[in-house]
Amino acid sequence: MTRQELIASIREKHSFLCVGLDTDPKKMPQHLLDSEDAIFAFNKAIIDATLPYAVAYKPNIAFYESAGIKGLVQLKKTMDYLHSLDDKVFTIADAKRGDIGNTSQQYAKAFLDPQGDFGFDAITVAPYMGEDSVTPFTVYDGKWVILLALTSNKGAFDFQLIEDKASGKRLFEKVLDTSRKWGNDGNMMYVVGATKADMLESVRAIVPDAFLLVPGVGAQGGSLTEVCRYGLNRDCGLLVNSSRGIIYASNGADFASRAAEEAHKLQLQMAEELTKVGF
Amino acid sequence: MTRQELIASIREKHSFLCVGLDTDPKKMPQHLLDSEDAIFAFNKAIIDATLPYAVAYKPNIAFYESAGIKGLVQLKKTMDYLHSLDDKVFTIADAKRGDIGNTSQQYAKAFLDPQGDFGFDAITVAPYMGEDSVTPFTVYDGKWVILLALTSNKGAFDFQLIEDKASGKRLFEKVLDTSRKWGNDGNMMYVVGATKADMLESVRAIVPDAFLLVPGVGAQGGSLTEVCRYGLNRDCGLLVNSSRGIIYASNGADFASRAAEEAHKLQLQMAEELTKVGF
Numbered sequence: 001m002t003r004q005e006l007i008a009s010i011r012e013k014h015s016f017l018c019v020g021l022d023t024d025p026k027k028m029p030q031h032l033l034d035s036e037d038a039i040f041a042f043n044k045a046i047i048d049a050t051l052p053y054a055v056a057y058k059p060n061i062a063f064y065e066s067a068g069i070k071g072l073v074q075l076k077k078t079m080d081y082l083h084s085l086d087d088k089v090f091t092i093a094d095a096k097r098g099d100i101g102n103t104s105q106q107y108a109k110a111f112l113d114p115q116g117d118f119g120f121d122a123i124t125v126a127p128y129m130g131e132d133s134v135t136p137f138t139v140y141d142g143k144w145v146i147l148l149a150l151t152s153n154k155g156a157f158d159f160q161l162i163e164d165k166a167s168g169k170r171l172f173e174k175v176l177d178t179s180r181k182w183g184n185d186g187n188m189m190y191v192v193g194a195t196k197a198d199m200l201e202s203v204r205a206i207v208p209d210a211f212l213l214v215p216g217v218g219a220q221g222g223s224l225t226e227v228c229r230y231g232l233n234r235d236c237g238l239l240v241n242s243s244r245g246i247i248y249a250s251n252g253a254d255f256a257s258r259a260a261e262e263a264h265k266l267q268l269q270m271a272e273e274l275t276k277v278g279f
Numbered sequence: 280m281t282r283q284e285l286i287a288s289i290r291e292k293h294s295f296l297c298v299g300l301d302t303d304p305k306k307m308p309q310h311l312l313d314s315e316d317a318i319f320a321f322n323k324a325i326i327d328a329t330l331p332y333a334v335a336y337k338p339n340i341a342f343y344e345s346a347g348i349k350g351l352v353q354l355k356k357t358m359d360y361l362h363s364l365d366d367k368v369f370t371i372a373d374a375k376r377g378d379i380g381n382t383s384q385q386y387a388k389a390f391l392d393p394q395g396d397f398g399f400d401a402i403t404v405a406p407y408m409g410e411d412s413v414t415p416f417t418v419y420d421g422k423w424v425i426l427l428a429l430t431s432n433k434g435a436f437d438f439q440l441i442e443d444k445a446s447g448k449r450l451f452e453k454v455l456d457t458s459r460k461w462g463n464d465g466n467m468m469y470v471v472g473a474t475k476a477d478m479l480e481s482v483r484a485i486v487p488d489a490f491l492l493v494p495g496v497g498a499q500g501g502s503l504t505e506v507c508r509y510g511l512n513r514d515c516g517l518l519v520n521s522s523r524g525i526i527y528a529s530n531g532a533d534f535a536s537r538a539a540e541e542a543h544k545l546q547l548q549m550a551e552e553l554t555k556v557g558f
Contacts, residue, residue, distance in 0.1 A: 022382070062378060062385035068396030069355060072348050098405060099341060099375050100432040103301070106341035117347030126377060126405045128427055130434020148407055153379040155409020158457055163444040171441065171450070178437055 001090050001121045002142050003186045003235075006211070009055045009090070010236045011279070014271035017263060018056035018092065018213065019046065020243025021078065022063050027248050029255050039067070039074035042255075044081055046247050049260035053267035056090040056239050057082060058213075072117075079118045090239070092146065092213065093120040101132035108136045112143045122146050124191060124213070127175045131182055138183045145188050149175050149203065152193025152216030172199075176206040185209045192231070194222020194240070200230035211237050217266075218245030224266065228273040236279055242266060280369050280400045281421050282465045282514075285490070288334045288369070289515045290558070293550035296542060297335035297371065297492065298325065299522025300357065301342050306527050308534050318346070318353035321534075323360055325526050328539035332546035335369040335518050336361060337492075351396075358397045369518070371425065371492070372399040380411035387415045391422045401425050403470060403492070406454045410461055417462045424467050428454050428482065431472025431495030451478075455485040464488045471510075473501020473519070479509035490516055496545075497524030503545065507552040515558055521545060 001009075010016050023039050032038045047057065059078060064071040082091055093111040098104060104125075109116060111123045122144035125134055137145035150160055150172040160172045169177060176190060185207075192203050194216035203212065212231055216222035217240055224240060231238050242262070249258035280288075289295050302318050311317045326336065338357060343350040361370055372390040377383060383404075388395060390402045401423035404413055416424035429439055429451040439451045448456060455469060464486075471482050473495035482491065491510055495501035496519055503519060510517050521541070529537035 024385075060378075060382055060385075062376075062382045062389065065389035066385035066395075068389070069348060069351050072351060076348060094378075096376065096378050096405070096408075097341075099339075099373075100430070100434075103339055103341045106303075106339075106345035110341065110344035110347070116345075126375070126407045128405045128407045128438060129375075129430050129432060130437030130439070132432050132434040134434075151379070151408050153408060153411050155379075155411040155413075158409030159407060159450065159453065160409070162441065162450065162453065165442040165444040165447075168444075171438065174438065174441065 001088065006055070006090055007235050009088070013053065013055055013267070014274060015053055015055055015267040016236050016238045016240055016270055017054045017266050018058050018239045018241040019050050019054045019246055019263065020058045020060060020094070020215070020241045021046065021247065022060040022243040023247065024063055027251060029251050029253060031253060037074065037077065039071065040077040043078045045256040046259050047081065049256040050246065050263040051085070051087055053260070053263040054089065056092060058092040058094050058241055060243065061093055061095040076117050079120070083119065090122065091120045093118065093123040096124050096126050096148065098126040098129050098133040100129065101136060104133050104136040108140065112137065112140045122189065124148065127179065134179065135182050138187045143187065145183060146213050147175065147179055147188060147190050149190040150192045150196050150199055152195045152220050152222065156193065156196065173202060173206060176203065180207070185211070189213055191215065194227050195220055197223060197226035197230060200227065204230060204233070209233060209235070209237065211239060213239045213241060215241045218242045224269055224273070232273060232277050236274065240270070280367065285334070285369055286514050288367070292332065292334055292546070293553060294332055294334055294546040295515050295517045295519055295549055296333045296545050297337050297518045297520040298329050298333045298525055298542065299337045299339060299373070299494070299520045300325065300526065301339040301522040302526070303342055306530060308530050308532060310532060316353065316356065318350065319356040322357045324535040325538050326360065328535040329525065329542040330364070330366055332539070332542040333368065335371060337371040337373050337520055339522065340372055340374040355396050358399070362398060369401065370399045372397065372402040375403050375405050375427065377405040377408050377412040379408065380415060383412050383415040387419065391416065391419045401468065403427065406458065413458065414461050417466045422466070424462060425492050426454065426458055426467060426469050428469040429471045429475050429478055431474045431499050431501065435472065435475065452481060452485060455482065459486070464490070468492055470494065473506050474499055476502060476505035476509060479506065483509060483512070487512060488514065488516065490518060492518045492520060494520045497521045503548055503552070511552060511556050515553065519549070
């Protein structure tokens with residue numbers, strides 16, 4: 001999906017919501033667990049219920065891998081279903097990959113190749129190994145790399161805020177700055193956690209036009225209003241993710257309708273924020 | 280596999296060789312390609328041929344994921360075969376994972392859980408997201424996290440050598456130093472590229488007793504002698520990986536015997552280095 005198509009979809013739905021599919025059989029409604037395809041059945045119900053309010057879906061790959069090969073079959077079914085929809089959505093493999101060049105090429109093929117099992121639009125990538133670990137993900141037309149800059153977890157403070165003596169930049173700023181040479185606003189986004197909303201100003205100073213994928217709203221405690229204050233730009237420029245807050249709103253028979261309600265609530269807030277900035 | 284078992288295996292084989300299974304159908308002998316199980320057939324032949332000379336095997340997960348679900352079936356067959364051997368080897372998932380705590384837990388389950396599809400002894404993990412992204416990999420008994428410190432690729436220079444203004448440490452030193460609190464020499468190793476052998480002295484100053492996984496000997500240009508000069512410690516403390524130099528020594532019918540020759544050459548050099556330090 002191109003940047004223009006993504007922006008058009010945000011405009012149409014008045015939403016920049018990404019629904020995180022961190023699907024965990026332990027947290028799913030009991031009545032689904034009998035099925036061989038329980039994970040897919042859950043995802044399909046969540047997708048059908050939230051589709052009017054969401055522009056993106058983000059399966060968290062760890063949750064599929066932890067069920068072994070069977071889990072990846074469920075991921076493939078989920079992706080096949082997303083690709084089959086008339087209402088095209090932006091799909092993100094939340095995979096945090098990154099390795100030496102010849103190996104990142106293989107990860108890019110695994111997740112982004114339209115001929116492969118999954119054919120995602122985008123993949124999250126860790127920047128630690130530098131340029132040749134990131135650029136192989138930018139070679140597919142209309143596909144995206146989403147580079148970790150400032151993550152939403154406590155461990156973000158261990159290394160991401162280190163101040164580089166030579167440039168005076170913090171590590172996440174250095175990542176933003178350096179990686180501008182590796183891609184462009186049409187094939188590279190950044191992860192910036194909602195729990196670090198006060199640092200979004202520093203992020204926007206370096207990447208004013210880039211799309212940001214913002215996890216951490218909801219269960220992790222981030223505020224949508226704060227994220228929008230500093231993060232919205234003239235093209236919206238945000239995809240805000242919610243996982244647990246939506247998909248586990250209920251673990252009863254009403255899980256899908258409760259997920260729809262939570263997604264709708266966020267969409268209404270997003271529509272209001274978009275109106276404020278005249279989008 | 281515990282540290283003591285690993286050391287015993289090194290002592291028995293006079294070897295600290297790890298064979299990297301970066302198995303790529305494009306580089307495999309033609310005669311294997313007819314089989315549905317070509318990747319496993321190749322791996323099995325390589326394992327059988329190199330087993331007298333190697334203490335560890337390291338499937339590079341990207342190469343299996345790039346073949347989709349079928350590729351992961353080949354990985355499972357390879358792991359089942361390694362687990363079935365009387366000659367127990369140390370198995371490393373070269374996966375470069377790492378995410379927020381609840382997600383790293385799922386990756387740990389995927390790769391390390393003895394009840395799972397793979398049951399590796401160890402997994403490589405990227406440190407960018409800090410403590411809660413790493414510690415979930417240390418909870419399984421006898422299992423290891425292998426944290427990236429200084430990688431073998433060109434991109435290592437982008438961020439890993441940044442000097443932290445507050446501590447005067449370079450990022451890779453900060454990773455080594457900080458992570459000492461997250462594990463111990465019995466459940467945490469580090470990746471240090473052979474192409475940066477001159478920096479092994481700085482690494483050993485911080486982690487004198489830790490095992491180091493050293494890629495980059497062979498195709499990437501690193502020198503085994505240089506690695507040993509600074510890297511060997513009283514318990515050996517090294518696992519030196521070679522992938523392409525061994526598994527693609529020939530792409531003809533003699534690929535397995537040529538792989539054995541290359542592995543044997545490295546093993547003989549390793550035995551000599553071990554003797555030098557009186558191991």
